Amino acid sequence: MSDLRDLYQQLVLDHGRHPRNKRVIHECNDGAECRHTEGYNPLCGDKLTLYAKARDGVIEDLSFEGEGCAIFTASTSMLTEVLKGRKVEEIRGILDEFIEMLTSGEKTPDPEGLGKLAVFGGVKDFPTRVKCATLPWRALEVILESVDGKGQPDQPIRTE
Numbered sequence: 476m477s478d479l480r481d482l483y484q485q486l487v488l489d490h491g492r493h494p495r496n497k498r499v500i501h502e503c504n505d506g507a508e509c510r511h512t513e514g515y516n517p518l519c520g521d522k523l524t525l526y527a528k529a530r531d532g533v534i535e536d537l538s539f540e541g542e543g544c545a546i547f548t549a550s551t552s553m554l555t556e557v558l559k560g561r562k563v564e565e566i567r568g569i570l571d572e573f574i575e576m577l578t579s580g581e582k583t584p585d586p587e588g589l590g591k592l593a594v595f596g597g598v599k600d601f602p603t604r605v606k607c608a609t610l611p612w613r614a615l616e617v618i619l620e621s622v623d624g625k626g627q628p629d630q631p632i633r634t635e
């Protein structure tokens with residue numbers, strides 16, 4: 476596990492200091508579906524707006540704005556980097572696995588399926604930080620439910 480822990484520290488530091496895809500996706504005027512949703516983690520103060528651009532069952536673009544702790548920033552940055560350009564169905568599978576990894580007490584995650592996102596598995600040992608890591612994923616869950624012509628989601632996410 477120590478290799479995974481080293482990798483975790485490297486990735487959280489790197490993405491925490493240099494977040495990827497930190498920008499706004501403005502309204503679409505090219506036939507794609509653009510969505511955004513807000514999230515807030517009152518335990519830590521992490522604040523998020525997650526943006527997605529979907530077309531034909533593919534998330535073409537993913538980005539975010541917000542401020543929070545290093546775990547939140549790294550988790551959000553890596554989410555956008557790893558999932559951008561993938562099919563909605565594929566993203567749903569990764570999302571379920573990521574949430575399962577951080578919230579289930581028993582099941583061993585499949586690091587192969589999650590790729591480098593598996594480094595967040597260690598956060599489970601720090602229960603007060605789990606919501607920092609899962610906040611962008613909960614927001615993504617709402618966004619995925621809103622694509623396919625269902626319109627802009629209206630409920631902000633608040634992790635409790």
Ligand code: ZN
Binds near residue numbers: 521545546606
């Ligand atoms: Zn946090």
